[in-house]
Amino acid sequence: MRWEPFAPGTPATPSDLLVGSPGYAPPVLSRRRLVTFAAVVGLLVGGFALASCGGDEGDAAATDTTTTTETTTSETTTTETTPPPAGPTEIRIVVVNGAPKGGIVREKVEKGDRVVLIVRSDVADHVHLHGYDIMRDVAPGQPARLPFKATIPGRFEVELEDRGVPIADISVSA
Numbered sequence: 001m002r003w004e005p006f007a008p009g010t011p012a013t014p015s016d017l018l019v020g021s022p023g024y025a026p027p028v029l030s031r032r033r034l035v036t037f038a039a040v041v042g043l044l045v046g047g048f049a050l051a052s053c054g055g056d057e058g059d060a061a062a063t064d065t066t067t068t069t070e071t072t073t074s075e076t077t078t079t080e081t082t083p084p085p086a087g088p089t090e091i092r093i094v095v096v097n098g099a100p101k102g103g104i105v106r107e108k109v110e111k112g113d114r115v116v117l118i119v120r121s122d123v124a125d126h127v128h129l130h131g132y133d134i135m136r137d138v139a140p141g142q143p144a145r146l147p148f149k150a151t152i153p154g155r156f157e158v159e160l161e162d163r164g165v166p167i168a169d170i171s172v173s174a
Contacts, residue, residue, distance in 0.1 A: 088114035088147065093167050095121035095138070098160065100167040105158075108171045109150045117146040117158060119167070126161040129170070135161065 089109055094101040109115050119127045124139040129146050131154060138144035138160075146158075150172040158168035 088116045091115065091117050091168065091170070093117065093119045093158070095119065095123065095125075095160065095167060098123045098125075098163055098165060100165075104166055105168040106171075107168065108173060111150055111153050111172055111174050113150045113172075115148055115150055115170070117144075117148075117168070117170075119144040119146070119158075121160070123160075123163075125163055127158065127167075128161040129156060129158050131156040 089107075091105065091107045093105050117127070117129065119136075119138050120143045121138045122140050124137075126135050127138050127144045127146060128135045129148065131152055132148050134146050134148055136144035136146050150170075153172050153174040156170045156172070157166050158170060159166045
């Protein structure tokens, strides 16, 4: 008796036939699988293309720079150094019982200076730098930092906004 992959009288389906036998047809991919496969291949090809293209940034980083310094020896040696750029001007204000300790802090800065107001307070409020319209919260244990560049010449009040109490007066000269 010969082995039959399907019951007598039942039509054979492509999956019932052996590879290479008459009537065998390979399974057809569904449209969804075909689209998914094409998308994955496209992403891989695109990713490879993006990874392989690019400029010479890596080569630029590896470029050696040679600096030649000429030194003249004489009886007097003078060395000139350029100081690093100055950091911002820090103006510290301490508030005790809702008022500036020691009175209103008065400071002068030059136009173009970088400035940071650092306010420590034993009461919660908002610190407001008028003219520059910068406001930060301050609370006990949480100092307020108000960084700004002095670009506007004039006199500017710093106050505890909710209390309406002036705590500093900043003058920016032209």
